[in-house]
Amino acid sequence: MSRSIDDLIPSALQIRKEAAIKDAEAADKYARLAATAEAEKRALIERLSQPSGKSEAEKVQLASSIIQRAVRSGLSEVQVYRFPNSLCTDKGRAINQQEKGWETTLTGIPAEIFQLWKDYLQPRGYRIGYQTIEYPGGMPGDIGITISWGE
Known part of the structure; x- marks a missing residue:
């Protein structure tokens, strides 16, 4: 066996760290999307609260x-x-x-x-x-x- 067992199977601690990083990245992505959606909603409400500009x-x-x-x-x-x-x-x-x-x-x-x-x-x-x-x-x-x- 040319690779050690540590190279093949990382420790449970390492796996938990990697999972936590992935979860944090997903949460960050969700937060960015939610913030973008909220900004778009605020802009739409602002536009709708103004006169249409139609004759x-x-x-x-x-x-x-x-x-x-x-x-x-x-x-x-x-x-x-x-x-x-x-x-x-x-x-x-x-x-x-x-x-x-x-x-x-x-x-x-x-x-x-x-x-x-x-x-x-x-x-x-x-x-x-x-x-x-x-x-x-x-x-x-x-x-x-x-x-x-x-x-």
Whole structure:
């Protein structure tokens, strides 16, 4: 045997050290990925909390396209938007509790959608609904916006 037993079979201590190093590398990689994902989420929320930059005509055209596509599919309602509850000044509590005045808690694009409905769709008989649609860990999460026109 040209190699010693120590070369062939490392000690249990050495194996534990190598395993600990691998675990630390995996944890570090996970932490970097989580930090990147959190930064992307914060950037998205920041972007969504700002005005869309679309003109009134662009918003109306977009709403028309979404509604017409849903009608062609035989639907009488369509979810037009989904957003994190952090875009509400109360984290979506008023929406979740269906409190009067919940719309005043909206910011950014969700508020723009409500105003678009108020100005153009409500007078034409459309209804709007804001509802918590996700409960991660039992807590309110994302909110969906639905436009409906059926009975």
